[in-house]
């Protein structure tokens with residue numbers, strides 16, 4: 001079955017550890033139900049999330065995420081079919097930005113929006129190779 005992959009970035013609104021724990025708990029239970037896997041890279045200045053799974057489920061999840069007021073400026077960066085899942089064992093991996101390529105200043109200056117799809121994917125290739133966190 002083909003896998004649909006969606007990657008977006010956003011800016012956290014009211015970021016703290018409780019908020020992050022709550023997002024991850026919801027994400028993991030919903031995604032397990034919906035056959036979605038992926039990773040959420042988090043830093044106080046930025047979220048970068050990869051969702052992968054059946055296209056309609058991924059799109060419905062992304063719609064809910066877009067309406068969530070715990071972040072702003074949600075922008076889709078990649079959305080297309082891919083041959084395989086990158087995070088098959090993760091309902092939602094939490095990556096506290098260890099795989100990150102860009103500094104806060106670069107992110108602030110728009111590096112993510114200017115990056116190629118390949119560069120964006122590279123962040124998640126690195127994350128997928130990291131030890132579980």
Ligand SMILES: Cc1cc2nc3c(=O)[nH]c(=O)nc-3n(C[C@H](O)[C@H](O)[C@H](O)COP(=O)(O)O)c2cc1C
Nearest residue numbers: 023026027030031047049061064065068070071092
């Ligand atoms: C950064 C971020 C990432 C999220 N990731 C997911 C996710 O992977 N899956 C999911 O179902 N909800 C995710 N959510 C939560 C959704 O926005 C939403 O609150 C949740 O799906 C419940 O939706 P409902 O209240 O409309 O039922 C995320 C929210 C934020 C702010």
